[in-house]
Amino acid sequence: MSQPLTDLGPVRASVAQARGLPNAHYTDPGVFEEEKQALLFSQWAGLAVAADVPEPGDAKPLEFLGMPLVLIRDSKGTVRVFQNICRHRGMILVDAPRKIEGAIRCPYHSWCYSTAGALVSTPHVGGPGHNTHAAIKRADLGLVEVRSHIWRDIVWINLSGDAPEFDAAMAGLIARWRDFDLPVYHGGHDSRFTLEVATNWKLAVENYCESYHLPWVHPGLNSYSRLEDHYHIEAPGEYSGQGTMVYRQITNEHGETFPDFEDVGAKWNEQAEYVAAYPNVLLGVHRDHAYVIILEPRGTERTVEHVHLYYAVERSDEGLRMRNTQLWKSVFEEDIFVVEGMQRGRHAGGFDGGRFSPVMDSPTHCFHEWVAGRIEAHRAGAASAVRAAE
Amino acid sequence: MTDLDTRLIAAHDAGNLRALIGLYAEAADRMNDLDAACFYLTHAYVFALEAGTSEAAPLHARLKAHGREA
Numbered sequence: 001m002s003q004p005l006t007d008l009g010p011v012r013a014s015v016a017q018a019r020g021l022p023n024a025h026y027t028d029p030g031v032f033e034e035e036k037q038a039l040l041f042s043q044w045a046g047l048a049v050a051a052d053v054p055e056p057g058d059a060k061p062l063e064f065l066g067m068p069l070v071l072i073r074d075s076k077g078t079v080r081v082f083q084n085i086c087r088h089r090g091m092i093l094v095d096a097p098r099k100i101e102g103a104i105r106c107p108y109h110s111w112c113y114s115t116a117g118a119l120v121s122t123p124h125v126g127g128p129g130h131n132t133h134a135a136i137k138r139a140d141l142g143l144v145e146v147r148s149h150i151w152r153d154i155v156w157i158n159l160s161g162d163a164p165e166f167d168a169a170m171a172g173l174i175a176r177w178r179d180f181d182l183p184v185y186h187g188g189h190d191s192r193f194t195l196e197v198a199t200n201w202k203l204a205v206e207n208y209c210e211s212y213h214l215p216w217v218h219p220g221l222n223s224y225s226r227l228e229d230h231y232h233i234e235a236p237g238e239y240s241g242q243g244t245m246v247y248r249q250i251t252n253e254h255g256e257t258f259p260d261f262e263d264v265g266a267k268w269n270e271q272a273e274y275v276a277a278y279p280n281v282l283l284g285v286h287r288d289h290a291y292v293i294i295l296e297p298r299g300t301e302r303t304v305e306h307v308h309l310y311y312a313v314e315r316s317d318e319g320l321r322m323r324n325t326q327l328w329k330s331v332f333e334e335d336i337f338v339v340e341g342m343q344r345g346r347h348a349g350g351f352d353g354g355r356f357s358p359v360m361d362s363p364t365h366c367f368h369e370w371v372a373g374r375i376e377a378h379r380a381g382a383a384s385a386v387r388a389a390e
Numbered sequence: 391m392t393d394l395d396t397r398l399i400a401a402h403d404a405g406n407l408r409a410l411i412g413l414y415a416e417a418a419d420r421m422n423d424l425d426a427a428c429f430y431l432t433h434a435y436v437f438a439l440e441a442g443t444s445e446a447a448p449l450h451a452r453l454k455a456h457g458r459e460a
Binding site: 057100101102103105110112120121123124128129130131132138 | 424425426427428429431432433435436437438439440441442443446453458459460
């Protein structure tokens with residue numbers, strides 16, 4: 001039997017004894033491929049936000065780890081994700097964001113699909129002017145739909161199709177944030193931005209999970225949010241992150257704030273939480289706004305962070321929104337040198353994965369343990385498939 | 391067909407779906423041969439489907455009447 005690509009035993013030790021993931025998990029294309037299956041395809045991964053397709057018929061082509069997908073709001077308003085290819089010759093169907101007025105027509109031989117994915121026309125498939133053939137059963141040849149679920153406006157996908165139901169897989173976080181189970185409104189064009197970062201996507205998760213770095217990397221926070229005002233959030237196998245007890249609302253020049261999420265509860269007056277929902281979605285919730293960062297892995301050492309901000313009301317104050325977007329953009333930009341620096345550091349031969357602070361790093365260790373557990377389960381499954389084939 | 395061909399090519403170049411629907415339907419109506427007529431009707435129907443216009447239903451009905459559509 002072939003040896004596993006990496007030794008994950010030390011990663012799964014207790015936080016005081018554990019080492020971080022080996023370098024290969026940040027630099028090796030073979031491990032990246034393994035993680036693609038074990039951590040991203042087999043889980044509920046963040047793909048996009050429903051606000052990307054606000055109106056029926058809106059379609060947006062996307063790539064997720066090299067797989068061509070299309071996000072569509074169908075004519076009845078349901079958001080769906082399909083493989084962005086024709087069932088005939090595998091041609092790409094939608095090559096730029098646009099409105100589908102009627103059917104999706106393949107630009108090659110004009111097979112047509114409804115926005116709900118049904119194959120509705122197969123022109124000349126039985127010869128010129130003959131648009132049916134007994135061998136071509138339209139009911140079997142609809143677009144290949146990817147299992148998807150919308151929560152907090154995020155479009156989550158499970159490409160392997162066999163993850164537990166979303167509500168079960170994310171039960172812990174859904175329950176934790178039940179107070180915030182309220183409508184969220186995307187702030188619009190001024191409330192979205194992307195950051196392209198030369199790092200492995202996991203380093204962005206790891207940095208997001210812990211508050212240890214805050215006073216050093218975000219010194220501006222020290223004036224009101226000190227390290228001791230933060231607490232760890234750890235749900236092994238599901239999510240981890242940090243919370244603060246001293247959230248202060250942003251104000252404009254007139255001292256006005258965003259309206260609160262109604263009925264969110266007094267508990268959240270000064271409390272806010274920041275959680276990495278494994279694998280690739282970073283969330284923040286506050287009494288008056290929320291944000292999401294969807295990490296798009298583009299390769300071993302490249303990640304695009306898609307940031308979206310949400311509010312409690314449909315039409316919030318534009319000036320305040322822009323101020324808030326700028327504030328968070330500045331904070332997230334302060335993290336870039338760290339995640340890029342750790343990435344460069346992963347090329348130091350012999351680095352043992354590093355040692356954690358037993359007190360301050362447990363949310364990051366919680367993520368590493370999840371990664372290691374998922375990969376070991378994946379390796380065990382692959383090994384057993386090989387044995388079955390022999 | 392020369393004039394119609396020219397208008398069809400112009401409509402294709404402009405990506406003008408509405409024009410394509412009408413022009414292909416016109417081409418179909420000019421044909422005496424059923425296969426040739428259904429060939430053009432098919433194009434009119436496909437562009438009507440793509441455009442989501444009300445012409446799709448009657449075009450579909452014509453093709454179906456000739457056993458050319460499901």
